[in-house]
Amino acid sequence: MMIVGEVPNVTPSSNGKPPPPVPTLERLATYHRFLVDLSHAQVETISSAEVERQTGINAAQFRKDLSYFAQFGKPGVGYNVVDLRDRIARILKIDQDQKLILVGAGNLGSALVGYPGLKEHRFNLVAVFDNNYGKIGRPLWNLEIMDVTRVKEVNQQHRARIAILAVPSVSAQMVTDLLVAAGIRAILNFAPVMLRVPDTVFVRNVSFLQELSVLSYHLSADPPFDGLSILRELDDHGNMAETD
Amino acid sequence: MMIVGEVPNVTPSSNGKPPPPVPTLERLATYHRFLVDLSHAQVETISSAEVERQTGINAAQFRKDLSYFAQFGKPGVGYNVVDLRDRIARILKIDQDQKLILVGAGNLGSALVGYPGLKEHRFNLVAVFDNNYGKIGRPLWNLEIMDVTRVKEVNQQHRARIAILAVPSVSAQMVTDLLVAAGIRAILNFAPVMLRVPDTVFVRNVSFLQELSVLSYHLSADPPFDGLSILRELDDHGNMAETD
DNA sequence: ATGCATTTGTTACGTATTTCACAATTAGCT
């Protein structure tokens, strides 16, 4: 048994090479998004140095991240934007439709169900569940909210492997157990609790309160509001003037 | 100038000691939440070993995290739950009301405005902004949506230092510049883009698509849906049976 | 009061991740 905060470092198709670090995988998704934008802007090729300039991610980091998978670029030239975009999509398996289910059709869950970014990344939300009888049977965007107790039965049809969990903290573990029993192998958890899952199941936690707390800490050295003194040093894009 | 993915490692009140790693700060927020729950359950004291059992975070890690700040526990006894909870709150500056503003009263923004967890952590949302004239002037929960062009003016009143950014990617940089000009020092960014900010401003990104992509990658070694074979090994809490 | 079982705080160690630095590769130019 395992209690999960981070995803365990397992290699898909365990070969000889060292598995890519999880931070590399996270950045891969960032690169993908960035490359999508570049491709829309008709940019043909890009160098690692230019990636650094535009994203702030160190150029060597970018190259090393890619090196875990294959060779993508041409020395002296750079990377073909469309090619790299598609190859990263293949690595992350966001090049083909992937089914998702969601539990918890509340405030946050409803926002997620209507989020077009999911489709754009080929995540296909196929079912939404709740335990509130006032909600079950009602439509949410293009889906009908279903009884959470039917999740196993319903997922025998869909065979989704990823679930989004957007229920209150107190219910999160209970629902997780249902999801695991329904064959779910990966959970994106929005409740601020650590879930207990078998070690065959991956969990990633999203916690805004945690993020806000970290920001709050970082401000704690500062005066409550530094007035507008700093603003005099800023150009009209809000950036520091005169810095390289 | 700096383009931010992670928060730079600056110590509040730069003294001699090494600054706490950012992962430590993230876990601190997790401990705080956990301690709140324990205090509600009337638990008086807890040992690092028990923290490990209940959260999955290594006991030595827990002790080391705390050691960056002060001594909190008694050897042979453990930690006083309420005391530790409050001292972590002080470290993260979530022991006193902290003003927030939010830009982007869309799907996600609306869910966030109504999120009671904010108040519980003493984050006090004081103003909401949008650029859609159909929304400006309308109420959202207990606030009135204001014109984003007024953000600087309005924040001269409130003097909030933290902003939540929930606008579409294309607008994110533009709005960020307004926020910086309005004296905002920390941004929680939900748009899947890297923001350019002066290095006096902290940014943390929240990206579900990135999280989903990492999960997607981890499943890529597996068969599409591993049927129910695995379920035979699970007890009725969905946990692996017979694993230590 | 002493001894024992427990648990902390911290130093030392090990692993993971990032950054550096450079040989190797490519395209364009003459």
Next chain:
DNA sequence: AGCTAATTGTGAAATACGTAACAAATGCAT
């Protein structure tokens, strides 16, 4: 074809982070 400027891919060095191990501190039982 050979030279040049640009840029990759990658081992090696540097940094950051996590884990283990243990002396010091505490409370409890006798």
